Amino acid sequence: xxxxxxxxxxxxxxxxxxxxxxxxxxxxxxxxxxxxxxxxxxxxxxxxxxxxxxxxxxxxxxxxxxxxxxxxxxxxxxxxxxxxxxxxxxxxxxxxxxxxxxxxxxxxxxxxxxxxxxxxxxxxxxxxxxxxxxxxxxxxxxxxxxxxxxxxxxxxxxxxxxxxxxxxxxxxxxxxxxxxxxxxxxxxxxxxxxxxxxxxxxxxxxxxxxxxxxxxxxxxxxxxxxxxxxxxxxxxxxxxxxxxxxx
Amino acid sequence: xxxxxxxxxxxxxxxxxxxxxxxxxxxxxxxxxxxxxxxxxxxxxxxxxxxxxxxxxxxxxxxxxxxxxxxxxxxxxxxxxxxxxxxxxxxxxxxxxxxxxxxxxxxxxxxxxxxxxxxxxxxxxxxxxxxxxxxxxxxxxxxxxxxxxxxxxxxxxxxxxxxxxxxxxxxxxxxxxxxxxxxxxxxxxxxxxxxxxxxxxxxxxxxxxxxxxxxxxxxxxxxxxxxxxxxxxxxxxxxxxxxxxxx
DNA sequence: TTTCATGGTTGACATGGATCAAGCTAACGC
DNA sequence: GCGTTAGCTTGATCCATGTCAACCATGAAA
Numbered sequence: 001x002x003x004x005x006x007x008x009x010x011x012x013x014x015x016x017x018x019x020x021x022x023x024x025x026x027x028x029x030x031x032x033x034x035x036x037x038x039x040x041x042x043x044x045x046x047x048x049x050x051x052x053x054x055x056x057x058x059x060x061x062x063x064x065x066x067x068x069x070x071x072x073x074x075x076x077x078x079x080x081x082x083x084x085x086x087x088x089x090x091x092x093x094x095x096x097x098x099x100x101x102x103x104x105x106x107x108x109x110x111x112x113x114x115x116x117x118x119x120x121x122x123x124x125x126x127x128x129x130x131x132x133x134x135x136x137x138x139x140x141x142x143x144x145x146x147x148x149x150x151x152x153x154x155x156x157x158x159x160x161x162x163x164x165x166x167x168x169x170x171x172x173x174x175x176x177x178x179x180x181x182x183x184x185x186x187x188x189x190x191x192x193x194x195x196x197x198x199x200x201x202x203x204x205x206x207x208x209x210x211x212x213x214x215x216x217x218x219x220x221x222x223x224x225x226x227x228x229x230x231x232x233x234x235x236x237x238x239x240x241x242x243x244x245x246x247x
Numbered sequence: 248x249x250x251x252x253x254x255x256x257x258x259x260x261x262x263x264x265x266x267x268x269x270x271x272x273x274x275x276x277x278x279x280x281x282x283x284x285x286x287x288x289x290x291x292x293x294x295x296x297x298x299x300x301x302x303x304x305x306x307x308x309x310x311x312x313x314x315x316x317x318x319x320x321x322x323x324x325x326x327x328x329x330x331x332x333x334x335x336x337x338x339x340x341x342x343x344x345x346x347x348x349x350x351x352x353x354x355x356x357x358x359x360x361x362x363x364x365x366x367x368x369x370x371x372x373x374x375x376x377x378x379x380x381x382x383x384x385x386x387x388x389x390x391x392x393x394x395x396x397x398x399x400x401x402x403x404x405x406x407x408x409x410x411x412x413x414x415x416x417x418x419x420x421x422x423x424x425x426x427x428x429x430x431x432x433x434x435x436x437x438x439x440x441x442x443x444x445x446x447x448x449x450x451x452x453x454x455x456x457x458x459x460x461x462x463x464x465x466x467x468x469x470x471x472x473x474x475x476x477x478x479x480x481x482x483x484x485x486x487x488x489x490x491x492x493x494x
Numbered sequence: 495t496t497t498c499a500t501g502g503t504t505g506a507c508a509t510g511g512a513t514c515a516a517g518c519t520a521a522c523g524c
Numbered sequence: 525g526c527g528t529t530a531g532c533t534t535g536a537t538c539c540a541t542g543t544c545a546a547c548c549a550t551g552a553a554a
Contacts, residue, residue: 080406083491088406102402104395111402130388134381141377147394148351154401155349155358159327159335161408162452166541196501205409207542212503228502228549244330413511443531454512459533475520475532 019043020122028096028183029070030124030146033138042139045132046070048123058099058113058121065103067123071095074119075194078102078111079202089203091153092116092195094180101150116194161205164243169204170214171239174224178233189236193229266290267369275343275430276317277371277393280385289386292379293317295370305346305360305368312350314370318342321366322441325349325358326449336450338400339363339424339442342431348397363441408452411490416451417461418486421471425480436483440476 020031021039031039049072052058058069058076076093090111093099103109104126133140160169182188193200197208197215204211218224223239225232233239267278268286278286296319299305305316305323323340337358340346350356351373380387407416429435440447444455444462451458465471470486472479480486 080402082406082410086410088402088409090402090405101395102399105392105399110399130384130391134384134387137377137381140381144377144394145352147391147398148348151394151397151401152349152352152357154398154405155327155335155337157405158337158401158408159329161405162335162449163329163333197503198501202409208502209504209543210541213541216503444533445531455532456513456534457511460511463533 020046025072025096030098030143032142034136038136038138041132041136045128046122046124050121050123052115052119052121054115054117056115058115059109060112061109063109065100065107065109067125068098068100068129069121069123071097071099072120072122075116076113076119077116077195077199078113080111087202089199092203095184098146101147166206166210167214167217168243169206170211171242173200173204174231174233175239189233191231193231267293270319272319272343277345277390279389281383285383285385288379288383292375293369293371297368297370299362299366299368301362301364303362305362306356307359308356310356312347312354312356314372315345315347315376316368316370318344318346319367319369322363323360323366324363324442324446325360327358334449336446339450341427345393348394413453413457414461414464415490416453417458418489420447420451421478421480422486436480438478440478
């Protein structure tokens, strides 16, 4: 049956493409620093790949934890909800970054992960990752680094929320995005925001109007060009200067 | 020489007391869940114990990382400094908690850890911890849980800084301290603050005057009794209610 | 093409917390 | 016991950001 043979070929092709060893994000992601042989062992572990449509949840707060997720493509936000409806966006994640580390602690997720555009993720069963990282020193160490980096990142956000004023926060936010896009081979100066002003505001501890005004102000000052979600950075140093001096 | 024999006895006694297997914090700390035999292997690893005087640094931002630290007794703060002098306190740590996880990511510390009272810590060489946790599954898993708990805690602080008003922040802070003191067998209703109003303020993203006013207000409302650093919680539910309703 | 809905911008005004300033308390060294 | 100092409290005032409201832009659905 030629039809089913074609189907099989397609499947095996897609399986090859899924593997970490063929993934162009491997230097940003969990496989960083692994040898070819080690990479193949990691491939065995990452069997599930899932598409998440824009607006859908990858997981919800309270759901049982069993895997962490590597973003293969797309864009996510994570948030925590208070009973009274207040939302805090705790982060925005892009390709090559890991989601779900919060779930290890209590064996259930403590935040929501929501796709901000159609995305694709690799599910990594956590028990198997622990088991493999008992065998592969490099993997173990790199995983620890990734968790630690998350802690350091969070401290940066605490700094931002605790001591910076509105425009400093937004400048820091834009510079951080720019730097992460650059690391992924995209333009450092021009990108589309995947999130709304309200989501940016929630992340930065500001109201959406304040975010909007700060964007307008940056545009007036010639630091950036904004058109809705399209951002062009015209003066990186201007933005950086904003953050360093007390105004 | 009887004198030196006494000295030796004292030393070996103190060594025994240092071991995780004899530590009354073991259920709160890294050894959680280990068998007796596993505990002894962990003991071998934790050779260094250090006293840190009030006001001294356990480590500084930028210092090379090689160990994490378990607090045996005392009280610490961690903070991040911006070039322009702004300080963000990123946490307060007490007995049984781990310090230094931030250093794993870049192999150098990213914050300062400062003793708020005379303290004692156990240094845990990180390379050896990784190596041992490759052999002891329970240790590995528990360590991952501790790191993940730190991430979850940080998300809680982000929520606090991003969406709560001054009095909610302080109420959350007091309830958190109370709960952690309770877990260590101290009174949940009465304790001494080890940090100044300014340090509380830095942690909560507020100025010291605002912290002071909020304390006074809580006292007027009958939620707590404050006398400088001495706190008595009189109405836990009052404090909790403060956090749940939008005022 | 028009309509509708969602998200963004801008203005006018309100306010929570910052800032500035004065005085108070408690602990510690002499 | 006394003076000094760091830390705390409280009051008066100010301002950055929140709130409320109107309007605009864009894209999807009809």
